[in-house]
Amino acid sequence: MKSIWVCADDYALAPGVSEAIRGLLAMGRLNATSVMTVFPDLDEEAARLDEAVRAKSTPASASIGLHVTFTGGFSPLAADPLGGAAFAPLQAVLGQALTGRLNMAAVRAEVEAQFQAFHAAFGRPPTHVDGHQHVHLLPGIRAVVLEATARHAPGALVRDCTPAPRARLGFDAKARLLGLFATGLRAQARARGLATNTGFAGAYDFGPGHDFAALLAHFIAGLPEGGLVMVHPGHPDAVLASRDPVTDQRAREYAALAGDAFPALLAAANARLA
Incomplete structure (x- = not known):
């Protein structure tokens, strides 16, 4: 049975997003989430997240990571x-x-500043590091993120967005482009003593026509041992609508992750949360 990561991005983006992620963590449907540190209610959201992790229905701990942010119109x-x-x-x-x-x-x-804000809110360094809209892959930003991770969180896993071949959707231009931007990241992380995941899935266009439960089954089935699928669950609210264009699809992702079919989906893929 392979061990994988199911990581919810964008924690603290909006109250409804954070609430949905906390609920899924408590249910044992996620084992990781990535936190945006640029909003003023970070301390409160961090305390709620730690409480949700303590209430998880499974004994395994959850990875709480830093979602490095450089886009989106935020301050x-x-x-x-x-x-x-x-x-x-x-x-x-x-x-x-x-x-x-x-x-x-x-x-x-x-x-x-974002690393320091994370530590101030949680009292510890992040256990993984990635980027909002994958900015941690970009030239210039990548080297800085890797150096800061090695200094602030030397035990952290850095997200490698190289797509798992069996998890792609047809030609899958979006996943292939992410893989191109991720070229060399694994070696650069390892040179600094940092771990990475061993396969990536979850990229799609967030369009309303997708059956996310089917997409999720495909992503998880195609991951290798140690692979990671990113997800974006949430309960849409006014704050989310003011901050991000992806709204209703977050509710569909939440429904697929929270639904009764999710444990069977994992079993069909011979997978478990790491």
């Missing part, structure tokens, strides 16, 4: 690498990263 904790008062859209950050025009002093300051 930075220290500095925006594009020089704005708020983080730019992904396309702008990607363009600056690929052309070597990020303000690297700002990148270092913001990554440092």
